[in-house]
Amino acid sequence: MGDRGCIGILAGSGPLPAQVAAAAIAKGRKVFVIGFRDFADRALLEPYPHEIIRLAAAGDILGALKRNNCRELVLIGPVRRPAWRDLRPDAEGARILARLGRAIFSGDDGLLGAVVRVLGEEGFHVRGAHEFLEHATGRSGTLGRVLPDAQAKQDIARGVEVLKVMAALDIGQGCVVQNGLVLAVEALEGTDAMLGRCGRLMQAGSGGVLVKMPKTGQDLRADMPTIGPETIENAARNGLRGVAFQPGVTLMTDPAGCVKLADRYGLFLYGLTPEDLKDRE
Numbered sequence: 001m002g003d004r005g006c007i008g009i010l011a012g013s014g015p016l017p018a019q020v021a022a023a024a025i026a027k028g029r030k031v032f033v034i035g036f037r038d039f040a041d042r043a044l045l046e047p048y049p050h051e052i053i054r055l056a057a058a059g060d061i062l063g064a065l066k067r068n069n070c071r072e073l074v075l076i077g078p079v080r081r082p083a084w085r086d087l088r089p090d091a092e093g094a095r096i097l098a099r100l101g102r103a104i105f106s107g108d109d110g111l112l113g114a115v116v117r118v119l120g121e122e123g124f125h126v127r128g129a130h131e132f133l134e135h136a137t138g139r140s141g142t143l144g145r146v147l148p149d150a151q152a153k154q155d156i157a158r159g160v161e162v163l164k165v166m167a168a169l170d171i172g173q174g175c176v177v178q179n180g181l182v183l184a185v186e187a188l189e190g191t192d193a194m195l196g197r198c199g200r201l202m203q204a205g206s207g208g209v210l211v212k213m214p215k216t217g218q219d220l221r222a223d224m225p226t227i228g229p230e231t232i233e234n235a236a237r238n239g240l241r242g243v244a245f246q247p248g249v250t251l252m253t254d255p256a257g258c259v260k261l262a263d264r265y266g267l268f269l270y271g272l273t274p275e276d277l278k279d280r281e
Contacts, residue, residue, distance in 0.1 A: 007021075013077050020074050021033055034052075037054045074129055127221060129251060142269070156177075156276060163215075184197050227243060236267060
């Protein structure tokens with residue numbers, strides 16, 4: 001077998017970049033991590049060959065990837081979209097921004113899709129994090145001890161319907177529904193901030209349901225829905241009764257930890273089934 005080169009990991013925040021690095025090494029691959037300054041968790045990246053580089057310093061990023069013989073890339077970990085005045089691109093960054101064109105002003109799907117395209121034109125093959133973290137994408141049905149009841153199932157169905165409509169507008173990957181009422185949809189603020197808003201909006205009666213799933217046609221190499229222990233903690237803190245997600249296309253940063261917390265708080269953790277995902281008449 002020839003040299004397949006090194007896996008380059010472009011790392012935003014959270015634990016997933018380090019998990020991808022560990023999984024790739026376990027599969028016999030070399031890795032090199034570029035942690036984006038002000039986003040990446042340096043302590044988690046410390047065990048792996050890495051550099052911390054400013055997001056818009058594209059010349060430094062591409063140079064480091066090529067020096068380390070990186071042919072395949074994984075983009076993983078959230079990065080807050082910076083304001084224009086904060087970007088300060090280097091010459092290579094300005095060139096790439098020009099190639100991204102109008103996609104810079106589009107939603108996340110449009111921008112990330114354009115980033116994947118440009119990286120391909122630069123000679124890299126972009127792979128999805130789920131290709132390395134197969135164990136962390138969940139399964140259909142109830143994962144813990146708590147089962148969703150009939151009302152929760154109706155709220156899940158409503159959430160799936162809402163997210164399918166939102167997909168066409170490239171808005172977000174999550175929403176919260178309580179007794180048929182849409183309390184919040186996820187936008188630029190992310191899931192945790194959305195859940196914080198829901199705590200103030202929760203109605204009397206049974207708590208709301210968080211539904212997470214990718215947008216229709218979303219490029220999973222650039223962005224996948226993600227849930228972790230902090231998601232379960234925030235759901236419980238803000239009065240929710242459960243979390244539903246689409247298995248196979250949702251990353252769980254700590255599957256066992258998520259189930260343990262859901263059981264502790266009396267929340268259900270539910271992987272959507274093919275029947276749940278069917279279009280309703």
